[in-house]
Structure formats: C-alpha cells, structure tokens
Amino acid sequence: MTATTVDGAKTASSKVTVANPVNEVNGLPSVAYQGHVQNIGWQDYVRDGALSGTEGRSLRVEGFKIKLENAPAGLKIKYKTHVQNIGWQDWVYDGAMAGTQGRSLRVEALQIALEGTDADKYSVVYQAHVENEGWQNWVQDGQVSGSFGKSQRIEALRIKIVEKSSVSPSVLYQGHVQNIGWQDYVKNGDLSGTQGKSLRIEGFKIKLENAPAGLRVKYKAHVQNIGWQDWVYDGALAGTQGKSLRVEALQIALEGADADKYTIKYQAHVQNVGWQNWVQDGQITGTFGKSQRIEALRIIITKK
Structure with a gap:
C-alpha cells in the first residue's frame, strides 16, 4: 500500500499481507x-x-502443495495425484509436493481429504479445470477430480473448506433426445429433454455432486421393445443410444451412506399426458404398456 500527501510531495509505502480473507470472517x-x-x-x-x-x-x-491455516491442532490435509506415465502417487500431507517438478509431466487427477481433529466437522471441496472439458463439477472429501486414462491435463484448481452442515448434495442429469443427442447436464429441478416438440428421450444419465462419501444414486428405465432394464449407478447410461427407442418409465433411488437422510424426487413429462405428479425414492414415473414416450424430466434431492 502506498499513501501520498494531498500536495503529492511525499509518499510512504508499506507491504500488507491479508491472511485468510474469506474464512477468517x-x-x-x-x-x-x-x-x-x-x-x-x-x-x-x-x-x-x-x-x-x-x-x-x-x-x-x-x-x-496444499496446507491449512487457522486449523484446529491435529487437523491435517492430505492429497494425492495421478501423474502422466506414473499413475497414482502416495498420499502426502500439509504443504508437501504432490506431482512432479522438472519432469514435464502433467497432473491428470487428484484426491484431497481431511484427517484428524475435527475432520468430521468440515468438508474439503474442490474442482479441476481439465483439458477439453473446462471446469468439472465440485467434488469433496477424497473423491476424484480430473480424469485418468484420457491423457488430459489439469490446468487449474480451486479448493475450499466448508462446514459439513452447509454442504447439500445436488443431483445432475442429462438426456439423450431424439434428433438432438446428448444435452448438457442440468441440476436441481431444471428441465432435461424437451417440451412441446414431441421428441422422445432415449437415454439418460444421473449423478450426485457434493454428496457424502458412499452416497450413490441408482436408476433404471423401461424402454420400448425391451422392458425394464437393470439398475445402473452414478452417471452410467440408462435407456439406449443409437437405437431410436423411447424411454417410457423410470425409477430413481438413493443408496449407501446417509441415504436415509435424503429424498430424491422426480417427475416426467409424458406424451399425451404432460407433467405427471412428483414421485420419490424408487417410485415409478412415466407409463408402461401404453406406448407413450417420456419427453422431459426434472429431478431434485432434499433432506428428509
């Protein structure tokens, strides 16, 4: 900082370090x-x-390198990287280097977690900016950010510490639509598919963001000429792609850690019917035996 007198004749400068500008407050x-x-x-x-x-x-x-400041005594941060030509390295702690230096190798994926005193009170959330993808969704508490097996570099990173009580899971979903293909992911009640265009949803993918470790989403589709498919999990394809078959009904549910604390709700826009009522936790939305296509979908996740 530099201060200058009103007449501009004299100045004085001082270096000021602002520690923890966000979390200190x-x-x-x-x-x-x-x-x-x-x-x-x-x-x-x-x-x-x-x-x-x-x-x-x-x-x-x-x-x-990652470290904590103003943390309770005994709270540690650990992290590990997946590096080009090396694979996953071991966990390191509290300011140690993860990755490499002077070897021109890209970091492709990473995991970050808290350990020790009060680790149950906080979550570390983070997101990576990845080659050809841009910013990925936020993940937390040891989940993988980035990619491996795709030869894609991480180009940037953001990290935050939040109270666990303040982290709410989100649900992201995308539809594969007749004459359109895969739409972008939407989240938390936004419309996926189309409305008023008479286009069938042929497949969909669903995943969670900022979810407690071990909480999973599972879902299954009733497909034209096939019937009920098996359950799939966490971003896998339900329905079909490239077969021109309509999704007629679906079920969505949560499973695993803290599944009893949350409800997943969803509704379908159905041919000749419009928006059906919201259902939840594995109930059926859509129809079967009526040859009616699902045209759009909304999904939300809430605390019970």
Missing part, C-alpha cells in the same frame, strides 16, 4: 494452495476457492 480453517505450472513454475499461494493454475492458456499443472 467465518471462523473456519482456511486452505492455501499453489500450483507448479508449465512454463511458469511455482505460482504464489492462493486461498479459499481462488484459482490456482491458468485458464485458457493450455498449460499443464505439474505439481501442487
């Missing part, structure tokens, strides 16, 4: 992190959801 631990970036080297530490790495420059993150 909220009384939460802060997370500080820095990336080692292609052609740049180690960047400065950033904190609490700020961007580390680069965006729009096609530069790989080669390594990173």
Whole structure:
C-alpha cells in the first residue's frame, strides 16, 4: 500500500499481507494452495476457492502443495495425484509436493481429504479445470477430480473448506433426445429433454455432486421393445443410444451412506399426458404398456 500527501510531495509505502480473507470472517480453517505450472513454475499461494493454475492458456499443472491455516491442532490435509506415465502417487500431507517438478509431466487427477481433529466437522471441496472439458463439477472429501486414462491435463484448481452442515448434495442429469443427442447436464429441478416438440428421450444419465462419501444414486428405465432394464449407478447410461427407442418409465433411488437422510424426487413429462405428479425414492414415473414416450424430466434431492 502506498499513501501520498494531498500536495503529492511525499509518499510512504508499506507491504500488507491479508491472511485468510474469506474464512477468517467465518471462523473456519482456511486452505492455501499453489500450483507448479508449465512454463511458469511455482505460482504464489492462493486461498479459499481462488484459482490456482491458468485458464485458457493450455498449460499443464505439474505439481501442487496444499496446507491449512487457522486449523484446529491435529487437523491435517492430505492429497494425492495421478501423474502422466506414473499413475497414482502416495498420499502426502500439509504443504508437501504432490506431482512432479522438472519432469514435464502433467497432473491428470487428484484426491484431497481431511484427517484428524475435527475432520468430521468440515468438508474439503474442490474442482479441476481439465483439458477439453473446462471446469468439472465440485467434488469433496477424497473423491476424484480430473480424469485418468484420457491423457488430459489439469490446468487449474480451486479448493475450499466448508462446514459439513452447509454442504447439500445436488443431483445432475442429462438426456439423450431424439434428433438432438446428448444435452448438457442440468441440476436441481431444471428441465432435461424437451417440451412441446414431441421428441422422445432415449437415454439418460444421473449423478450426485457434493454428496457424502458412499452416497450413490441408482436408476433404471423401461424402454420400448425391451422392458425394464437393470439398475445402473452414478452417471452410467440408462435407456439406449443409437437405437431410436423411447424411454417410457423410470425409477430413481438413493443408496449407501446417509441415504436415509435424503429424498430424491422426480417427475416426467409424458406424451399425451404432460407433467405427471412428483414421485420419490424408487417410485415409478412415466407409463408402461401404453406406448407413450417420456419427453422431459426434472429431478431434485432434499433432506428428509
């Protein structure tokens, strides 16, 4: 900071460090992190959801360091990377380097988790900016962000610490629609499919975001000429692709950790019927035996 007198004759400067600008106000631990970036080297530490790495420059993150500030004694942060030509490395802790330096290898995926004192009170949430994909959805508490087996670099990263009570799961879903193909993912009650265009949904994928570790979504479709398919989980395809077959009915349910604490609700827009009533937790929406297509879908997840 530089101060200048009114007449401009004198100035004085002072360096000021602002620690934990976000979480200090909220009384939460802060997370500080820095990336080692292609052609740049180690960047400065950033904190609490700020961007580390680069965006729009096609530069790989080669390594990173993560540490906690203002954390309870005994609370630790651990993290690991999936690195080009190496695979998954071991967990490291509290400011140690994950990835590599001086080897020109890209970080492709990562996991971050909390451990120790009060780890049950906080969640670490994070998202990666990935080559050819852009920003992925936020994940948390040891879930994988990035990709592996696709030779895609992580280009940037954001990390936050939040209270567990403040993290609400979201449901994301996308439909494969006649004459359109795969639409983009939508979330939390937004419309997937079409309305007023008489186009069938042929398949769909559903996944959770910011969900407790171990909580899963499962779903199954009743398909023209096939009938009920088996349950699939967490982003897998239900229905068909490339067969021109309509989805006629579906069921969606939660399974695993904390499934008893949440309800998943959904409704279908059906040919000649319009929007049906909301149903939940494995109940059937749509029809079967009537040769009617599902044209659109909405899904939400709520606490019981």
